[in-house]
Amino acid sequence: MPQFRPARKKKLGSYPHTMVVFSITLALLVIGLFGLLLVHAHKLSQAVRENLEVQVYLERNLPETQLLALQRSFAQKPYVAYRGSEPQVRFMSKEEGAQEFVQLTGEDFQQFLGDNPLRDAYILKINAEYADVSQLRQVSADLRRQPGVFEVTSVEESFISDVNRNLRRVSLVLLGFALLLTVVVVILINNTIRLALFSQRFLIRSMQLVGATSWFIQRPFLRRATWQGIVGGVLAGLMLLALLQWSYLEVTEIRLLRDERLIGAVLLTLVVLGGVIGFFSSYRAVRKYLRMSLDDLY
Structure with missing residues (x-):
């Protein structure tokens, strides 16, 4: 005689989770990709802004002590950019300026003039x-007040306005x-x-009919959905890290826009977002089935 195996007893909150985790992972992966795009766009915007330079031309024949004093003074200004602990202040002698001019134009003006009219800067x-x-106008005015400074020049105001306007537009669109x-x-x-919990609606009603409290019924669903969201966030984060490493190998210039702190914040946000969305989605779905009449469950 054929033996009949008893049907497995369905456990409260034990709906199939592979499909749910997979769906959550893909959804969080998409938002994580966009988050990384925002991070790198922010770093690019910052890099463009920090590449703006101001040229400070000096009086002629300044002594070495005054040149060093000016360099220390410039390094302490709050508007001077830093790379790590190094202030981005570079001295360019008039000889170096003449060499750069010759390299750019291919003409040696010193042979024609018989002298180097450029200044140290x-x-x-x-x-x-x-x-x-x-702000740049205030920076230029402050630099002109320094003793030994002859002239201060910077990029054109129209260029700065165009850069800032375009960066604001891109930021607003991405946001x-x-x-x-x-x-x-x-x-x-x-x-x-909600679709995953749909298969559990009759089990929820059965537990309700035998006197189980709403919290007792909700607890396993909430715990499971929260962990599914967290696992989905972790998996999405690992996939994003792998994708980032691949992109850095393929396009090495992108490494210059890497920001470990912001990237870590994006990955942590995915984990937290997955857990929070999983919890509240499960909470709303279970409460919906708890309030439904028996006829509405079919």
């Missing part, structure tokens, strides 16, 4: 916070897409968990 890279027209994408991801994860 300091090249200052400006902090990104001061990279706008009004708008990021917000829209976040809403879409929340909806996708919410619907995924």
